[in-house]
Amino acid sequence: PLILAIESSCDETAAAIVDGKGNLLSDVVASQIDFHSRFGGVVPEIASRKHIEAICGVCDECLDVAAQRLGMERLTWSDLDGVGVTYAPGLVGALVVGVAFAKGAAWAADKPLVGVNHLEGHMYANKIGAPDFAPPAVVSLVSGGNTMLVHMRGWGDYRVLGATIDDAVGEAFDKVAKALGLGYPGGPVVSAQGAKGNPKAIEFPRAMMHSGDMRFSLSGLKTAVVTYINNERAAGRELNVPDICASFEAAVVDVQVKKAEMALRETGAPTFCLGGGVAANPVLRAAYEKLCKKMQVRLVMPPLSACGDNAGMIALVALDRFRQGKFYGLETDAQAHADLEQEY
Ligand code: ATP
Ligand code: MG
Ligand code: FE
Numbered sequence: 001p002l003i004l005a006i007e008s009s010c011d012e013t014a015a016a017i018v019d020g021k022g023n024l025l026s027d028v029v030a031s032q033i034d035f036h037s038r039f040g041g042v043v044p045e046i047a048s049r050k051h052i053e054a055i056c057g058v059c060d061e062c063l064d065v066a067a068q069r070l071g072m073e074r075l076t077w078s079d080l081d082g083v084g085v086t087y088a089p090g091l092v093g094a095l096v097v098g099v100a101f102a103k104g105a106a107w108a109a110d111k112p113l114v115g116v117n118h119l120e121g122h123m124y125a126n127k128i129g130a131p132d133f134a135p136p137a138v139v140s141l142v143s144g145g146n147t148m149l150v151h152m153r154g155w156g157d158y159r160v161l162g163a164t165i166d167d168a169v170g171e172a173f174d175k176v177a178k179a180l181g182l183g184y185p186g187g188p189v190v191s192a193q194g195a196k197g198n199p200k201a202i203e204f205p206r207a208m209m210h211s212g213d214m215r216f217s218l219s220g221l222k223t224a225v226v227t228y229i230n231n232e233r234a235a236g237r238e239l240n241v242p243d244i245c246a247s248f249e250a251a252v253v254d255v256q257v258k259k260a261e262m263a264l265r266e267t268g269a270p271t272f273c274l275g276g277g278v279a280a281n282p283v284l285r286a287a288y289e290k291l292c293k294k295m296q297v298r299l300v301m302p303p304l305s306a307c308g309d310n311a312g313m314i315a316l317v318a319l320d321r322f323r324q325g326k327f328y329g330l331e332t333d334a335q336a337h338a339d340l341e342q343e344y
Contacts, residue, residue, distance in 0.1 A: 002066070025069045
């Protein structure tokens with residue numbers, strides 16, 4: 001089968017086409033970052049409007065690229081076998097654009113519709129670099145809106161082991177970048193600065209490190225970094241931005257690794273994997289390589305290009321659901337939140 005999937009949960013408008021073997025024939029992402037960066041974060045109303053402007057062009061390009069790959073002159077909606085779309089979680093006004101478009105296209109072309117949970121998409125992104133990746137596994141989801149450890153007992157069978165009680169990891173990167181005047185999104189700039197700094201220079205708090213569970217808390221770390229910056233400025237000292245970034249990253253990574261180890265021990269899972277924008281972080285990736293080697297667990301990570309939001313990962317989920325005949329009706333709606341454990 002050929003499935004086209006759409007992703008519009010935040011600030012990227014994306015579409016991808018997957019074939020029955022799980023090959024991505026096209027994977028188009030239009031980022032809106034330029035329109036949001038001047039505001040230091042994603043502005044929901046702008047995101048919705050930009051999705052509306054971009055979605056037709058992104059889908060046309062997606063069909064064109066796949067046609068080329070297949071050696072066909074043209075590929076149309078009627079050549080597809082199904083339409084997938086992210087329906088939750090995310091910004092409702094952004095999601096609704098993709099959902100309405102997908103429903104309209106599926107109805108007009110008389111194709112089945114599949115709704116996809118965005119976080120499940122981030123898990124499936126591991127298949128992009130490693131087609132043989134399969135549960136049971138522990139996945140660390142670290143993104144702009146979520147931070148959690150999930151036990152993947154099977155495809156579609158998930159148990160949340162622990163999650164953040166306040167901010168997400170990506171959000172903390174974005175806030176630290178904002179405090180340092182490094183712009184949005186913060187992850188890539190903070191990690192580029194951190195690579196030049198000393199991770200032991202400043203002792204930032206490792207919140208919940210010894211809480212004995214798999215929950216996280218990031219807001220205290222963010223406040224500690226902001227307070228440090230303010231104190232240094234007030235004392236007239238010049239900020240050592242690389243040291244601040246490296247020390248912040250070390251505090252984040254220490255806690256992430258400690259809880260990941262706990263999750264692996266508790267579940268006995270033979271595989272560990274990552275998902276979400278922060279999974280592109282080189283310090284985090286290196287730390288997990290060390291941990292998984294020590295624990296003799298297989299480590300799977302999405303390719304850097306598939307860590308952030310994309311529709312390829314959504315198409316891979318949609319293909320599985322399509323095969324299982326788990327279709328969604330036209331009453332399918334965008335939702336800000338969705339419970340991963342109750343998805344099926
Ligand atoms: P969610 O997936 O929870 O709905 P989202 O889709 O907005 O949230 P993603 O697009 O998956 O989040 O990830 C974006 C986040 O990843 C941003 O907060 C960004 O700063 C962060 N990020 C990107 N690259 C890096 C990096 N190299 N290091 C750390 N963080 C990064
Ligand atoms: Mg994004
Ligand atoms: Fe995401």
